[in-house]
Amino acid sequence: STSDSNPTNGFCSVEYDGELSSSSGRILIKQGTVVNAHHMEVADVYIEDGIIVSVRPNIAVGDDVKVIDAAGKYVMPGGIDPHAHLEMDFMGSVTIDDFYTGQAAALAGGTTMHIDFVNPSNGTLSAGFASYKVKAEKSVMDYGFHMVITKWDDAISEEMELMVKENGINSFKFFMAYKGSVMINDELLLQGLEKCKSLGALAMVHAENGDGVVVGQRRMIDLGITGPEGHALSRPPVLEGEATARAIRLASFVNTPLYVVHVMSIDAMEEIAKARQSGQRVIGEPVVSGLTLDESRLWNSDFTTAAKYVMSPPIRKAGHDIALQNALAAGILQLVGTDHCTFNSTQKLLGYGDFRKIPNGVNGIEERMHLIWDTMVESGKITASDYVRITSTECAKIFNIYPRKGAILEGSDADVIVLNPNASFRISAISHHSRSDTNVYEGRTGKGKVEVTISGGRVVWEDENLKVTAGSGKYIKMPPFGYLFNGIDQADARYLASLNAPVLR
Ligand code: URP
Numbered sequence: 001s002t003s004d005s006n007p008t009n010g011f012c013s014v015e016y017d018g019e020l021s022s023s024s025g026r027i028l029i030k031q032g033t034v035v036n037a038h039h040m041e042v043a044d045v046y047i048e049d050g051i052i053v054s055v056r057p058n059i060a061v062g063d064d065v066k067v068i069d070a071a072g073k074y075v076m077p078g079g080i081d082p083h084a085h086l087e088m089d090f091m092g093s094v095t096i097d098d099f100y101t102g103q104a105a106a107l108a109g110g111t112t113m114h115i116d117f118v119n120p121s122n123g124t125l126s127a128g129f130a131s132y133k134v135k136a137e138k139s140v141m142d143y144g145f146h147m148v149i150t151k152w153d154d155a156i157s158e159e160m161e162l163m164v165k166e167n168g169i170n171s172f173k174f175f176m177a178y179k180g181s182v183m184i185n186d187e188l189l190l191q192g193l194e195k196c197k198s199l200g201a202l203a204m205v206h207a208e209n210g211d212g213v214v215v216g217q218r219r220m221i222d223l224g225i226t227g228p229e230g231h232a233l234s235r236p237p238v239l240e241g242e243a244t245a246r247a248i249r250l251a252s253f254v255n256t257p258l259y260v261v262h263v264m265s266i267d268a269m270e271e272i273a274k275a276r277q278s279g280q281r282v283i284g285e286p287v288v289s290g291l292t293l294d295e296s297r298l299w300n301s302d303f304t305t306a307a308k309y310v311m312s313p314p315i316r317k318a319g320h321d322i323a324l325q326n327a328l329a330a331g332i333l334q335l336v337g338t339d340h341c342t343f344n345s346t347q348k349l350l351g352y353g354d355f356r357k358i359p360n361g362v363n364g365i366e367e368r369m370h371l372i373w374d375t376m377v378e379s380g381k382i383t384a385s386d387y388v389r390i391t392s393t394e395c396a397k398i399f400n401i402y403p404r405k406g407a408i409l410e411g412s413d414a415d416v417i418v419l420n421p422n423a424s425f426r427i428s429a430i431s432h433h434s435r436s437d438t439n440v441y442e443g444r445t446g447k448g449k450v451e452v453t454i455s456g457g458r459v460v461w462e463d464e465n466l467k468v469t470a471g472s473g474k475y476i477k478m479p480p481f482g483y484l485f486n487g488i489d490q491a492d493a494r495y496l497a498s499l500n501a502p503v504l505r
């Protein structure tokens with residue numbers, strides 16, 4: 001009944017009507033503990049036509065309203081994944097999850113919105129945007145876009161303005177690695193940072209020293225190390241620390257906010273900590289893989305098992321994961337992404353005999369909410385409110401769509417989950433909803449289970465059943481000049497004033 005090719009991935013339970021509970025569009029979630037980033041209280045949540053209408057104790061409703069009993073459970077804003085790559089053309093392959101299967105998987109795991117990265121097509125941003133709009137037509141949940149910048153000229157600069165002013169994009173990503181394909185140099189990064197600043201758009205960086213990576217790869221190949229472990233050995237934390245520091249300093253020089261995607265190492269995290277301590281606006285995004293896995297898996301003698309863990313920057317030695325968790329708990333890092341960029345085992349085989357050709361990327365869009373609950377809340381490192389902040393609210397604030405998203409408030413979009421802290425989850429490629437035939441979290445179990453997902457006011461996940469409707473997801477335009485731009489003007493004014501200060505002799 002569906003377009004998925006893997007008969008064991010749970011899609012057989014998908015129905016297409018989207019009616020039943022939503023024919024009236026009225027839902028009451030009763031007696032749950034409503035968790036926002038700012039507050040927690042036992043209350044009912046009443047939803048009508050895709051919007052949260054009321055949040056207070058003891059709401060009375062008629063018989064035509066679907067009632068969900070949430071006593072003893074947490075009612076929270078659906079997760080927002082700031083970082084995913086659905087149906088992306090990359091390293092000679094296309095990621096296996098598209099806007100249908102990837103988003104369906106997300107909903108089954110309690111994520112109700114994601115922000116994907118649009119790559120330019122034929123050298124233009126407009127063509128790239130148009131092609132992603134088509135890819136996203138089958139969306140089953142709301143989504144937004146970041147745009148990747150890979151070259152520089154007047155046309156690109158003009159198009160950036162168009163993307164921000166007409167197309168709802170407020171962030172641009174620059175790759176400091178992947179030499180020979182999407183990598184940019186410092187000159188382009190500086191031009192990009194200045195343009196971003198003028199548009200009120202957030203600059204994002206993939207921070208690894210791409211020249212260093214090529215040298216490191218050559219070193220491994222010369223030593224005869226061609227397997228997946230060569231991936232980790234060729235691009236150590238020092239290259240990530242260097243590029244993170246460089247991007248931070250260039251952003252400071254331009255005086256514009258910076259967002260560092262997939263922070264994987266202590267080295268990069270410490271650069272972010274230092275910059276934030278000095279007052280600079282730097283956001284650090286760890287991803288689930290970096291928070292919960294370590295590099296030992298890349299040494300597995302079975303190629304398929306090891307290759308599924310290949311992503312960039314690499315998953316690091318044990319110890320980096322814990323340090324990143326602690327930095328997240330301490331507020332040094334602000335929100336969690338997945339970098340969901342899934343290739344199945346036949347696609348990963350492209351790099352058999354040469355780790356440089358293994359398509360980079362791991363899954364996570366379905367697993368993020370569960371693994372972060374178990375790793376961070378169940379473990380006692382953070383509170384449920386902090387969990388909402390790092391999985392949803394902070395993302396909505398950074399990308400300027402709060403409180404429409406990221407909150408359980410009257411007037412917010414009805415993207416809501418019910419999590420049972422006493423139930424358990426178990427992750428496996430047999431039962432997941434991704435189209436991939438592998439899962440980097442295979443066999444993991446933990447506490448805390450998303451039992452209900454409501455997306456746009458419709459119950460899409462309940463009793464382990466997914467009920468999604470292709471085309472029901474909306475494109476969420478994200479306006480420029482989010483909160484990270486507050487104060488930038490004043491700092492610029494101070495700088496200009498200092499230039500005119502009398503010179504003392
Ligand atoms: O390995 C990764 N991270 N693949 C996705 C592309 C990127 O660098 O974000």
Ligand code: ZN
Pocket residue numbers: 001002004006007010011012013
């Ligand atoms: Zn099926």
Ligand code: ZN
Pocket residue numbers: 206261262312313
């Ligand atoms: Zn990246």
Ligand code: ZN
Pocket residue numbers: 083084085339341
């Ligand atoms: Zn990515």
